[in-house]
Amino acid sequence: MSAADTASPPRRRPTSPRSGRGGGLGRLGAARELGVLLALAALVAVTAASNSRFLSAQSIQDVLLSAAILVVLAVGQTLVIVTRNIDLSVGSVLGLAAFGTGELLSSAPGTPIPLALLFGLGLGALCGVVNGALIAAARVPALVITLGTLYVFRGVDHSWAAGEQINAADMPRGFLDFGTATLLGVPVLALLAVAVLAVVATYLRSYRGGRELYAIGSEPTAARLSGIPVGRRVFGAFVVSGALAGLAGVLHAARFGTVDATVGTGIELQVVAAAVVGGVAIFGGSGSAYGAALGALLLTTIGSSLAVLRVDPFWQQAVVGGLILAAIGLDRLLAARVAGRPGRRRVLHGA
Template structure:
C-alpha cells in the first residue's frame, strides 16, 4: 500500500531504517575486534599445545577454566561499569572482603548452607557497590577518585577485621570445598557460575531498554540526560551490579583456594580493567560487550598459564599485557574513527 504526501508537506524520510543500518555497521566493526581476540586465543593455545601436548590434557583444561572463572565474573561487572564511561577500581578489595567474610561465616556456623554463604557474599558486595554508586551518582564525584578511595577503605576494613588471622581450608565445610573442585560433564562447577553470569548480563544489555541505555550514557552522558534517561540511577545500578559480582567472586575464591587472609584479591582490579579493555570494551565508554570482555579475561589468564610452558620469563607477562592494552586502546580509536566516517558518509548521501 502506498501513500502520498499532503500538499505543502515534505514526504517522510526513513530515519529508523538508516539508524538500524548504522547500528548494524557499528556492530559489525566491533564484532571484528572480538573475533580477533578469539583468534589470538586459539593461536596461543595451538602454539602452546604444539610445544607441550599436555597443555590441553583433561586436568590442564580444568585448571584453565578455573583460572579464568573468577576473572570472568569480575570482568562482567567491570564491563557494565566501563560501558557507562566509569570504572570500578575497588573490585579486588570487595572480593577480598567477601572471601574473608565467607570464611568467618563458616567458622561461626559450620553447618551453614552454601546458598547462605553465596547470598551473604553477594549482599556484602551490593553494600560496597551501593557506597560507590551513591558517591558517584548522587555526590557527582568522579568514579576513578571514588573507587580508588574505596579500594583502600574496603581493604582497610578487611585488614582490621582479619587482625592477622588466616582461615585454613580445614576450617571450611567439605561440601563447600568440594564445590571448588567438582565438575559437571567435565566443566567445573565454579565455571558454570561464570557462564550463567555472562549469559544473563549479555542478554540484559542486549534485550532490555535499561541495558541499552547504559550504552547511551557512555556515548554521551549529557545527551542521554537530555533524552530523559535517568543517568544517576543507571550508573548507581551499574556500580551495585559490579559490587554484587565482586562479592560473588569472593565466595568462589573462598571455595577454590580455601586458605584466606586479608590480602585475598590484592591487585586484581588492574587485571580486571585490563581484561575488559583488551576484550573490546572502550575505556571511553559507549561500546563493547560482556562477551568480548570475557574473551579478554580468558586470553589474559591463558597467557599467564602458557608463558611458563613456553619457557618465557614470567616478567614478560606484564609486558605482554601492557602491549595488549595499548593495542586495544589504539584499535578503539581506529574503529571509532571508521564508524564516524561511515556515519558521516551515510548522512551526506541522505542529504
Template sequence: MTAPTAAGSGAPDSTAVVQRLFVVRELGIGLALILLVGVTFAVNTRFLSAQNIKDLLLSSTILAILAVGQAIVIITRNVDLSVGSILGLAAFATGAMFQSAPGLPIPVALLIGIALGAACGAVNGGLIAAARVPALVVTLGTLYVFRGLDYTWATGRQINAADMPSGFLKLGTQSVLGVPVLALFAVVVLVGAGVFLRSYRSGRELYAIGSDPDAARLYGVPVGRRVFWAFVTSGALAGLAGVLHAARFGTIDANAGLGQELNVVAAVVVGGVAIFGGSGSVYGAALGAVLLTTIGSALPVLGINPFWQRAAVGVLILAAIGLDRSLAVRLARRLRGGTDRGR
C-alpha cells in the same frame, strides 16, 4: 546499543557498521586465543590435557565474573577500582561465617557474599551518582577503605580449608559433565548480563550514557540511577567472586584479591570494551579474561620469562586502546557519509 542516527538511508547502514565492528573485535580476541593455544600446544602437547584445560577454566572463572561487572561499569564511562578489595572482604567474610556457623547452608553464604558486595557497590554508586564525584577518585578511595576494613577484621588471622565445610570446598573442585562448577557460575552470570544489556531498555540505556551522558540525560534517561545500579551490580559480582575464591582456594587472609582490579580492567579493555564508554560487550570482556589467564599459563610452557607476561598484557592494553580509537574514527566517517547520503 547505538546512538540515535539521522533519518534516512544512512541509519540502517550505520547500525550495521557498529554491529560488525563489535563482532570483528570479539572474533579477533577469539582468534588470538586460538593462535596462542595452538602455538603452545605445538611446543608442549600436554598443554591441552584434560586437567590443564580444567585448571585454565578454574583460573579464568573468577576473573571473568569480575570482568563482567567491570564491563557494565566501563560501558557507562566509569571505572571500579575497588573490585579486588570487595572480593577480599567477601572472601574473608565467607570464611569467618563458616568458622562461627559451620552448618550455614551454602546458598545462604552465597547470598550473604553477594549482598556484602552489593552494599560496597552501593557506597561507590551513591557517591558517584549523588555527589557526582569522578568514579576514578571514589573507587580509588574505597579500594583502600574496603581493604582496610578487611585487614582490621582479619587482624593477621588466616582461615584454612579445615575451617570450612567440605561441601562448600567441593564447589571449587567438582565438575558437571567435565565442566567445573565454578565455570558454570561464570556462564550463568555472563549470559544473564549479556541478555540484560542487549534485550532490556535499562541495559541499552547504559550504552547511551557511556556514549554521551548529557545527551542521554536530555533524552530522559535516569543517568544517576543507572550508574548507581551499574556499580551495585559490579559490587555484587565482586562479592560472588569472593565467595567462589574462598571455595576455590580454601585458605584466605586479608590479602585475597590484592591487585586484582588491574587485571580486571586489563581483561575488559583487551576484551574490546571501550575505556571511553558506550561500546563493547560482556562476552568480549569474558574472552579477554580467558585470554589473559591463558597468556599467564602459556608463557612458562613457551620458556618465556614471567616478567614478559605483564609486558605482553601492557602491549595488549595499548593495542586495544589504539584499535578503539581507530574504529571510532572510522565509524564517525561512516556515520557522516551516511548522513550526507540521507540528505
C-alpha cells in the same frame, strides 16, 4: 542511540548491543570479539605445539577454573565501563567478601553453599552501594571514588582480619569440594561464571535498562535530556559490579581454600585489562559482556601458557600493560576508520 529511541521503548528490544552506534560499529564489535578469539586460538596452538599436554582434559579444566573468577569480575566491570565509568575497587571488594565468607563458614560450618554465595554477593553489593551513592549523588568521577574506596575497603578488610588466616581445614568440606567440583567434566565455578555472563549479556542486549547504560556511556548529557534516569542507572551498575566482585570473592575462597586479608590485591588491573582487551571501550558506550569474558579467558590463558612455556613470570604484568595499550589504541584506530574521520575526537576522562 538517539534520544527518541529510549523515550518510549518496549519492554524488550531485540537489537544487538552495538546497533545503537550504527551498523558499522556493530560489525566492528563482532570483528573485535572474533579478533580476541583468533588471538586465543593462536596462543593455544603455539603452546600446544610446544607441549601437547596443554590440550589435555585436565589442562582445559584448569584454565576454565582459573578464568571463572576473572570472567565474573570482567562482566561486572563491563556494566560500569559501558556507562563511561570505572570501578577500581573490585580487588578490595573481592578480598573483603572472600574473608567475610570464610569467617562465616568457619564460625557456622553448616551454612549451605547458596547462602554463602548470597552472603558474599550481598557484602559486595553493599560496597557497590557505597561507590554508586558517592558517584551518582555527588557527581564526581568514578576513578577518584573507587581509587579511594580501593584503600578504604582494603583497610576495613585488614582491620577485620587482624592478621588472621582462614585455612582449608576451617571451612566445610562441602564448600571446598564445590570449588573443585565438575559437572560433565566442566568445573562448576566455570558454569557459574557462564551463567552470570549469560544473564548480564542478555540484560545489556535486550532490556531497556541495559540499552540505557549504553546511551549513558555514549552521550551522558543527551541521555539525561532524553529522560533516562542517569543517576539511578549508574548507581545500579556499581551495585551490580560490587555484587559480582563479592561473588568472585566467594569463588576465590572456594577455589583456593586459604583466605587472608591480602586476597585479590592488584587484580583490578587484570579486570580492566580483560574488559578493554575484549573490546569494551574505556570511553563508554560500546562493548559486550561476551567480549569482556573472552578478554578474561585470553589473559588467563596467557598466564597458563607462560607457565607451560616456562617463561619468567615477571613478564606477565608487562604483557598485561602492553595489551591494555594495544587494545585501546586498536579500538581508536578501528573506530576512526569506521567513522571515516581522523581519530582526534576529544574524550573526557573519568565520569
